């Protein structure tokens with residue numbers, strides 16, 4: 359691989375990596391190799407400092423106080439909404455801040471789907487969804503009498519698009535699809551998929567958890583109805599995330615959770631709700647978390663999504679090439695468009711045993727079902743090992759990981 363030929367190779371990735379304090383630590387006496395980024399990303403110093411600075415200098419609740427600290431906290435919280443909107447190329451008043459993708463999809467389920475679905479309606483869900491984009495639809499189906507239909511995948515981990523479009527029959531009211539699979543790394547052609555759904559009057563919910571940290575997201579170009587993101591995978595704090603929804607949807611949707619902040623006026627005769635997006639943000643939010651998320655948005659924009667994507671693609675190519683040399687290795691997901699997530703198994707070795715031995719070498723990977731039971735059922739396996747990379751990982755870490763994997767494989771043989 360000719361790294362010098364690409365313009366992004368001029369970026370000082372070593373300096374960028376040095377922004378992440380945790381990456382310098384050792385685990386079991388070995389330098390940490392953190393390959394569990396699809397689970398949660400590490401945080402750069404500016405994010406950690408923004409949270410620290412908020413608690414040291416600005417801490418107050420949002421929206422309720424006219425005093426200086428209250429105004430500073432509210433401004434910082436709202437600034438985070440603006441930054442997220444800017445990142446996704448949408449309006450700020452279409453961004454509902456919430457605890458993450460799980461909450462965001464449940465908001466669509468309870469506030470959009472529950473009031474309008476009825477017996478005879480269908481929710482189309484892809485086989486490769488995370489449980490967060492399956493279980494809320496099952497709960498809605500149970501309560502409305504709607505049914506769930508599965509959009510199947512092919513052996514290589516791509517969605518069967520012909521079958522998907524055929525499955526978009528008149529009874530289908532909603533499509534739930536992930537932008538990027540957290541197990542296979544498959545990047546789904548969501549622009550085309552959402553266009554086909556829209557043509558047939560089907561609302562689309564796209565799970566952007568694994569896409570937004572790794573590529574430029576242009577929501578108007580994708581053309582979905584709902585898009586969910588989670589802050590902790592985008593170098594931001596845990597408990598932060600957002601739902602983007604078209605303005606007309608947000609205006610028509612009833613509130614999901616009631617309480618303070620989401621109202622204009624309350625009496626025992628009734629309540630006048632706040633305008634969207636505040637109508638959906640009851641109670642005290644994770645203010646410090648969103649301040650940190652704002653810093654994370656600045657950080658990622660600073661590195662540049664084109665650079666992030668190119669860097670991760672180079673790491674993925676290296677990792678795939680090395681894994682393909684490992685005897686007895688079965689890789690799940692060979693989509694032509696793939697993010698830097700690789701799931702695999704090694705013949706004769708249990709995924710958890712391998713992960714435990716890798717941990718002893720300082721390597722953090724995830725083993726298990728990755729909150730995607732139906733996907734693993736498709737492949738007929740109980741667990742996989744998953745290595746998921748971020749732009750701050752290095753080619754040297756890939757070499758260390760492969761060496762540790764070969765050592766573990768031989769121990770278990």
Ligand code: PMP
Nearest residue numbers: 458459460488490540565567588
């Ligand atoms: N969807 C996907 C594709 C995910 O990878 C995850 C996190 N593992 C989620 C949803 C859940 O997101 P959150 O952590 O925000 O609840």
